[in-house]
Amino acid sequence: MGNYRICDFCGNLYERSSNRMCQSCETIYQKIRSVVEARPDTIVLDISNQTGISVSRILSFVKNGYFVMREGTIEVK
Numbered sequence: 053m054g055n056y057r058i059c060d061f062c063g064n065l066y067e068r069s070s071n072r073m074c075q076s077c078e079t080i081y082q083k084i085r086s087v088v089e090a091r092p093d094t095i096v097l098d099i100s101n102q103t104g105i106s107v108s109r110i111l112s113f114v115k116n117g118y119f120v121m122r123e124g125t126i127e128v129k
């Protein structure tokens with residue numbers, strides 16, 4: 053039997069690794085991160101529009117400490 057855990061972000065089961073999130077959430081995280089790194093002044097709503105990732109999903113990464121919220125924009129932590 054493999055060693056599984058529940059993803060903190062979407063609730064899916066995934067094979068345990070060093071990550072705190074499943075592969076699909078990791079992909080989403082990297083997508084947000086690339087926008088934030090390229091254009092640090094992009095507000096959350098525009099990040100959502102550009103990536104197709106919902107604002108609430110982006111904010112869940114903020115809540116879990118992956119990004120820091122700054123007056124409507126976020127920074128990579």
Ligand SMILES: [Zn+2]
Pocket residue numbers: 059060061062063064073074075076077078
């Ligand atoms: Zn997930």
